[in-house]
Amino acid sequence: MIGGGIGSFFGPVHRMAAALDGQAEYVCGAFSADPDKSHRSGQELYLNPARVYADYQEMVAKESALPLDRRIDFVSIVTPNVYHFEAAKLCLEAGFNVICDKPMTGNLAEAKALKSIVAKSHKVFALTHTYTGYPMVKQARFLVQQGALGKINKVVVEYPQGWLAGFLESGVTAATMWRTDPQKAGVSLCMGDIGIHAENLVRYVTGLKVEKVCADVSHFIPGNQLDDDADILVRYQGGVKGMLSASQISTGEENGLNIRVYGTKNGLYWNQETPNYLTLKAKEGYTTTYSKGNKILCPAAQNAARLPPGHPEGIIEALANIYLEAFRAIRDGSGKRKNTIYDFPNVDDGVIGMAFVETALASASSDRKWMEMLSTEK
Amino acid sequence: MIGGGIGSFFGPVHRMAAALDGQAEYVCGAFSADPDKSHRSGQELYLNPARVYADYQEMVAKESALPLDRRIDFVSIVTPNVYHFEAAKLCLEAGFNVICDKPMTGNLAEAKALKSIVAKSHKVFALTHTYTGYPMVKQARFLVQQGALGKINKVVVEYPQGWLAGFLESGVTAATMWRTDPQKAGVSLCMGDIGIHAENLVRYVTGLKVEKVCADVSHFIPGNQLDDDADILVRYQGGVKGMLSASQISTGEENGLNIRVYGTKNGLYWNQETPNYLTLKAKEGYTTTYSKGNKILCPAAQNAARLPPGHPEGIIEALANIYLEAFRAIRDGSGKRKNTIYDFPNVDDGVIGMAFVETALASASSDRKWMEMLSTEK
């Protein structure tokens, strides 16, 4: 693991998720830019001190020197955003598979560059858009693919959070957190942290790509150099309309990512805070709610559940599902994956996500005009 | 009553609402542009045939000729939109108080003209933005006024319906309904029918006026000359951001008007389909739900409930609350209402509403650009 040391929020979650099903074990790490903190973190994790490194450069160098049967199979990258690119590049070029937190990079240019690096590496690169790991999100995707919704006309996706609202009256500025620091977060706070999940969720469920956006991206927190609220009108392929919003100042909201898709036959609703349920709303006037773990679900949804219906599973399990798919790809031998489809977000998703973020920011800074999606090609 | 004859959807609802509390009785009417239908409608309502009229012109003329103690006190206007203006004008000028369905008129120019007419008439003019009659909407307004939310930063209001979605695959066009006919509906279908309620609800609850909009207003129904879906970015006074959407093609949605207001201290949530509940979401991480009929609510909310907590009240009762307030103003003697505040939507609300509708349409037809709110002054 690179990053994720003491005090990290998502580092432990990655460790739990990766280890949940007994298919992987973290054996080494460079847990912090601060070597001392890295070593203390390794100690807390009961790691062999010899395999706890001062920085990721050292880690990649020393691990690469180990015999194949002792060498690590993959690296999880959970550093602040701007370090993802260099860390991933180094790992991939050294022949390690990579599982990387989102946003994939600090900006779009790096994202495109990373795509080339992944292609050359013939290694697995998985991006942890965690929410696509939920069973009922897979069922949503299945229902859309089966035509249960008819032709899609409209997609509404929201990602409201309120945690930054705490700063609004407190007089504290946002300057102390890495997420609010452009030097560590990259081009965006709110869009990069959560807006990017919203775009990914839409595309995962519906397959629709964004064509144009008109984005009102701004910030409310005093001293915030980056965005903390984004409301976006979207036009997808084929005339599909939509709204996409992401906010960190929606007071009292916790982590309310939710999606509604309206087709000619049915509407669909899923909410991350009640992740084990999925609702279909029929044109004829009744709603059907599906729940995790039942045998009437599609195979992907069934496989993504570890427990019977009514036994709640959460976000750790969702992330673990992404790890499981990445492990499957790794076991298959990273470069020989012909005719196999792996159900995890990959480097293409990362490029599209960063293009979406930069397009929204560009629209917002051009008097909030409509703007075509930036190219994801070089 | 003008309009609201056999087959009408909202006519009977107005009759039930007006009569609910035993303060009014309909004694005459011109229920349809078709004189025969008007008479049959009157018969069904057990009215004196002599007071069932062929058209509203006849009604106003004959009722005006009656002695004061037998003359009607007010007229409810529930015709298709475009006839509101002429009917209201005639009634007001003849000295009758008017309770008029929304949208107030077929366009903004008429709305402004009606405002002058109302002012000259010294009569009560109430506009039935029904949703503001709900007890918990009054409590929401009270909480905002008391500062419970802190400074407001963002308002999200949605009005999704799916009833037109039935036309999407059926091959049936929308041409048969008056709401879809510009000759009867006026400038808009979706915005005029429901988007206007969304704007009114925001303003009633928060007091905020729209400053600018960027509107993606369009239609999906084949053959629809008017709009059936609208997604709008909004900037309110004081830098408040917002999204406002209205849709009649959101398959499976019934009548899902809902509002979220985010302040520096609390977020607030209300949904028309569960109207007896109001939720406040605290920055500190808990939510409080208030329900209709309890003694801890503000006086306006308490007075607007007829039954104790847990005994559901619905939209008829909400509309009846607007009628009750209009009756109170009428009893006070329409022109002598000094120092009294009546809690019903009035002609000013109607002008602002029509300005909002026309601004949104103008933005949409100008390549969906941002546009300043049209003037509500002459």
Added chain:
Amino acid sequence: MIGGGIGSFFGPVHRMAAALDGQAEYVCGAFSADPDKSHRSGQELYLNPARVYADYQEMVAKESALPLDRRIDFVSIVTPNVYHFEAAKLCLEAGFNVICDKPMTGNLAEAKALKSIVAKSHKVFALTHTYTGYPMVKQARFLVQQGALGKINKVVVEYPQGWLAGFLESGVTAATMWRTDPQKAGVSLCMGDIGIHAENLVRYVTGLKVEKVCADVSHFIPGNQLDDDADILVRYQGGVKGMLSASQISTGEENGLNIRVYGTKNGLYWNQETPNYLTLKAKEGYTTTYSKGNKILCPAAQNAARLPPGHPEGIIEALANIYLEAFRAIRDGSGKRKNTIYDFPNVDDGVIGMAFVETALASASSDRKWMEMLSTEK
């Protein structure tokens, strides 16, 4: 109307419900045992003072003396429970149709006697078990009758309220309210007021009659001579098991009547506080929610809705549905109702309800033993 004067809780609700659809008008009344209060009540209702009576005996005598075309068609009885019997008897014997609040009488013996009186009178007698007037309760009954649930195994019905809990810590005793006074309420407070609704709801939806009960009926409120909490094990016909509870000390509950029916194919759920929805839970692992006003519902449910889906209707409308059915029977000419089924609770329901209440009380006072249902025959 008999009873329901100034300060009454359910009197105004009956008036609103009876008048809602424009088919009836209250023209006379004896609104209180206190003649002065009766007259003031009549005044508030804009009634002709000549038809506001000092007591119901006077009302029945004088109204009977009126010519047929001016005479009242029906009487609503909304007095405290113990007066229902005498008032209903007098009205029926004088040839007036009766719509009577529940519980039908103060005890079982009176209930049986009233049944004979109704039979002899050839008049309509309707009992306002309001909850059976909700559209989705009718849909629930339809689904059971259609076999959608399969064979029923278990029924759970609860009626929790918390309004008496206010007395628990306040030191105030319950002695001031008529509902807690055996001289006015009859044999029971909680069972007679709400437990009886629970039994009626089960029987309306499933058709099942209670065979045996084991009842833990008791009181928590200081000074309460009657019951305020009842938990009952029930065995219905055909080996169906169940639990039935009614409580007025369930702090924070408002009016939470709800029913769950479990069959071999589906479970069913309805809750009075969200009355416009009905949920079916399939053995196969999905749930379907039906909502009021849709065309896929059974005719009885469709007819019981006045407004389209998503426009909430509440308890006044439910009660109005019972009135409408009673009016239909009255119009049909009370005694000539061959081959017509009227969908309102009648005197048989009243007898069964009182038998259930007395059986539960008997079980509770016999060391809470199991007890066979008391006979509903003379």
Added chain:
Amino acid sequence: MIGGGIGSFFGPVHRMAAALDGQAEYVCGAFSADPDKSHRSGQELYLNPARVYADYQEMVAKESALPLDRRIDFVSIVTPNVYHFEAAKLCLEAGFNVICDKPMTGNLAEAKALKSIVAKSHKVFALTHTYTGYPMVKQARFLVQQGALGKINKVVVEYPQGWLAGFLESGVTAATMWRTDPQKAGVSLCMGDIGIHAENLVRYVTGLKVEKVCADVSHFIPGNQLDDDADILVRYQGGVKGMLSASQISTGEENGLNIRVYGTKNGLYWNQETPNYLTLKAKEGYTTTYSKGNKILCPAAQNAARLPPGHPEGIIEALANIYLEAFRAIRDGSGKRKNTIYDFPNVDDGVIGMAFVETALASASSDRKWMEMLSTEK
């Protein structure tokens, strides 16, 4: 681990939970009564084949012979119920700490015997009443202890499941599953499997012990020798009333354990299917909902969450919380736990649980009479 081999439902869940926080690793096991299956199970878990045993007797013998620093610290017992006693006895007497699935034993006599064995062993014995591991259950307990509810009057706890309903119409009997086999399940199916959780949850949250029960325990499934449905009237200490039900034939219910506690000040509600929320219903007429991960919760609830608010955690995490507490006790040195309170269910809970199960069965088989709780003393 003893039990939990291939095909087991709860074995993998215990493994995930125990390993979740990186504090434990399974290194050996006797996974099945079938030695071959045990070995295949070990292989799937990447265990050293030398430490995969044919049966638990072999495991205990061989592990005991290992040097202290290589020996296991604890054993998880997840066999069918009737084997718990012998397995736990052997482990404890060999000096191993034990974490045992519920119900603790096949009957009450064994439970009492096990209590003595635990006492003599000076080892940790934890019983996995998983639901008490949820953060919001800890908050519920805290609120009760703080007096937020006032004096408790009534407790309603339900545990409805519908999974056995699948057998009701299929013609398949229940004979094939170990849970329905008295030789493996012990004295009870439904009460032992889930009713026992309901009792434990009430006691954990409120501290209340059952004094008397009147139990209607029966079965609906053809061929079922044990119970599949139980409705119980309960009297707790201090005059507190209650209902407790457990059912496996409540069609369409998944795993709906829920508890309501009514005090003089507040009612409380928690439902296992939405475990991250807890609702308090105030006498004054509003409800407050708390959610997992917030800083306003009590320390026990905060510590039991791994992720911020809005990031759902489920049953694996709840079970992991019980393991964490057991590990803490183990690290403290099992026998020297003076003045420390460990928050996990222990052998006393197991004895009380089995006494409750047997009391309910005894009541049911004595014509469903009221019965005093069986003694938990020798």
